Amino acid sequence: MPAALAPEPTAPAQILSRDPRTVRSRAAVLQATVELMVERGVHTVSVDAIVERSGVAKTTVYRHWPTREALVMAAWQTLVSTDDVDPSGTMHEQLRTLALAFATRIGTPPMSLLLPDLMASSARDPKMHAMYDEVVRSRRRPVMETVQAGIAAGLLPPSTDAELVCQLILGPIAYAQLLRHAEVDTAFVERLVTVVLEAANQNMVRTTCD
Amino acid sequence: MPAALAPEPTAPAQILSRDPRTVRSRAAVLQATVELMVERGVHTVSVDAIVERSGVAKTTVYRHWPTREALVMAAWQTLVSTDDVDPSGTMHEQLRTLALAFATRIGTPPMSLLLPDLMASSARDPKMHAMYDEVVRSRRRPVMETVQAGIAAGLLPPSTDAELVCQLILGPIAYAQLLRHAEVDTAFVERLVTVVLEAANQNMVRTTCD
DNA sequence: ACTTTCCAGTACTGGACGGTATCGTAGTGT
DNA sequence: ACACTACGATACCGTCCAGTACTGGAAAGT
Known part of the structure; x- marks a missing residue:
């Protein structure tokens, strides 16, 4: 052939x-x-x-x-991976899994050592910036999609700001992992997701502010 | 003299x-x-x-x-500054001011360009790590104190997890500013502080999980 | 005025690094 | 079996860089 x-x-x-x-x-x-x-x-x-x-x-x-x-x-x-875990399960479980995967990814080698380097390089090199965006977005996308699917399915109020929910989950993890060097364990991720989803459920996380 | x-x-x-x-x-x-x-x-x-x-x-x-x-x-x-703004004002106003100062600090030069470098250096150099901790903690401390004072004054439920509140405010800002390169404006900070304080007020952010 | 201290300028050493050239050789597809 | 391709080894070039030695001169303190 x-x-x-x-x-x-x-x-x-x-x-x-x-x-x-x-x-x-x-x-x-x-x-x-x-x-x-x-x-x-x-x-x-x-x-x-x-x-x-x-x-x-x-x-x-x-x-x-x-x-x-x-x-x-x-x-x-060779380091950009897109291992998205999305079997069946409640939205809460899916988000917990994704958040934990995110925390593990950026908190353990090699990414825990390479990500700051990539951030520093991307500040001045456009090619590195593109690479950086690809790395970050590949992790953010499934979280965003899960939240949006939850809104569409009526699991969250229709006026929920999906982007803000996403940031409220991933933000503290990244902050704790990168800026502080605090240990991010399963319990922390679980609490974080629970708090954010509870607040969203009570329609506190709306697209319009006032 | x-x-x-x-x-x-x-x-x-x-x-x-x-x-x-x-x-x-x-x-x-x-x-x-x-x-x-x-x-x-x-x-x-x-x-x-x-x-x-x-x-x-x-x-x-x-x-x-x-x-x-x-x-x-x-x-x-020469770059570690400790300009803490804490005049009178409601806890909400103080936190908004602190959060905005944090966002401005890490989002505008010189820190926006230097912080990733510092993070990368601190991953392998203990001296740089100490410097890095000093920079980060000097920004985190007043936020933590304001939240704790609010709990002590009865403005927030006694079982509120001050640390988690702090992370819920600073985390998304750092995430949006550093990992994504999204614009962090006053409106975003205002919404963020409002959402977090509202959730804390309804006793959603507790020290014990379940 | 005098002494001391700090300075600018220059030239230098030794090493690390990015990248190239050459050559003989060993593995590969046909 | 044969032509070809990729390979390893080595040597090399130009550049950049950290750090030092030495000089004459200017500014500070007394």
Whole structure:
């Protein structure tokens, strides 16, 4: 089956190299890059260190990525995950699960160490900013959808501000996890979701203020 | 009024140099350092750039600070402010003022650009971590005190969890400002404080969960 | 006026780093 | 079996950077 004709629309630029040597090199370099980013910080990762850690020659690194920045970006790409958990269950349970996943994600390595670096980079680099938005939004989206579905299903008052509910849940978690370095455990997340949903249920979280 | 006798207990290690040349040099170097930290990021500030910007000779820089890291730390020290606004007013007004000051502080330069850098540094450097805690706690403390005073004055139910109230107010602001890059305006802060205080008033934010 | 202290300027060392060039070799698809 | 491709190794270049040594001169205190 000659596949030279099919351009494979849903696989942009990775299928070109079926040579196992290239995939081995790429994987080793990317893994070493991520490891070093976590260990020593993103901005202190040098190509020489990546070469030493991965066992891949420097020439090969520059054969795959034109510059150090491109390599770091590629390493970031391997870290954007979209594992959304949404089986059946009450809205409360779903939100608790999502909130806990959010807390765990940003509170444990590698993201707990990498997210501040990404935030710092995104303040001045537009590419990093785009990456950052992608990371944050991929976590925010399922929460937002769950709240909106709850409103649509009549589980929350129609005038509920879904965005504010979302922020009231994710905000304190991020604040506790990133700004304070307080421990975010299951009990805290449970209480938080309960309080916010209770307030929303009593129509305190409305789209219009007064 | 000769003040040579008073040791000035609240000025640890700066009074030793009364020579105006040294204070000029120190001020110029620190200012240039802060400027470059904001413009180019903390980790990309070089001593040569500081020398060029400040007009102070490299030798002089190293005469005042033993290493680059010490200079960066000294520059950070100039940025920890403790301007707490607490005149008279209702608890609601005080919290709104504090929340707005918090939002403005972390949402506008220089802190909007420096805080992510500080967070990233604090993840791996204990000294930076201490500095970071100092910055964050100085903003959190007056909010906490205001809430606790409100509980003591009977403005909020006695079983109110002051810490959770504090996190419900500051968390979404930090989240919106840092993780999302949404605009935090006065209306949002007002709504947020109103919602949280209303929920607390109805005894939804209790210390014990169930 | 005199001594001391601080300064600017310059030149330098040693090292780390990003990126390139060359070359011989080993694995790969056909 | 053969041509090809990617590879590892090494050496190299230019640049940037932290930190030091040395100088002559200016400003401070006395």
